[in-house]
Amino acid sequence: MNRIDRLYAMREELRRAGRAGRTAEQLAAVFEVSLRTVKRDISALQQAGFPVWARLGRTGGYIVDEAATLPPVAFTPAEVAALAAALEAHRGQPFDGHGRAALTKILNVMAPSVREETARLAGRIWTNDNAAPHGARRMRTAVESALLERRVLALRYRDGEGAVTSRRVDPQLLAHTGDRWYLVARCRLRRGVRWFRLDRIEHASVTAEPAVDIPMEDIGEPPETARPAHVSR
Structure with missing residues (x-):
């Protein structure tokens, strides 16, 4: 299990635990990692905005703040089928694994009859096969982890002329424009913001060094063929 998958699994384990919570020792046993890794993962979840906190005392452990979780939400078959179609069209692209994990959570809480109706509707929507090569998935996972953490x-990185260089970058955002995905990052070699085509990244690995955040206004406006993703109503 890679770290991104473990973080999501740990989040769901804590949700299922409810008020009882889970100790660091219990989480370490479940995910077969060290206590130090558990503490580092909990810190990453907290930095990402997940409402988990440590409860001190004899019954201590990590618990999820119930006030910060959502009540049950009802979805129609058409709504979930639309999400499934969007995810299929996005397969092989950044954060598609996270999207499929969210879809699985929705399907797991739907009534069996509604889930079957959703599956029938989704089966009538065909999309392109955008599966990425295994090496590309590993690179994409590293990029996602660096942004998350x-x-x-x-x-x-291989540039347009075929020259390969080693870079250390502070990731800022992902951009899709002109049918290409780019990692927009502050390049420490070039000492400025650069756009790296994801299909030209030959290898990527997350370091332990914290990244420097750059104000969005210093990065600039999106190109005409791109726009920010919005989650507000």
């Missing part, structure tokens, strides 16, 4: 990313 706000860590410096070590890259091996």
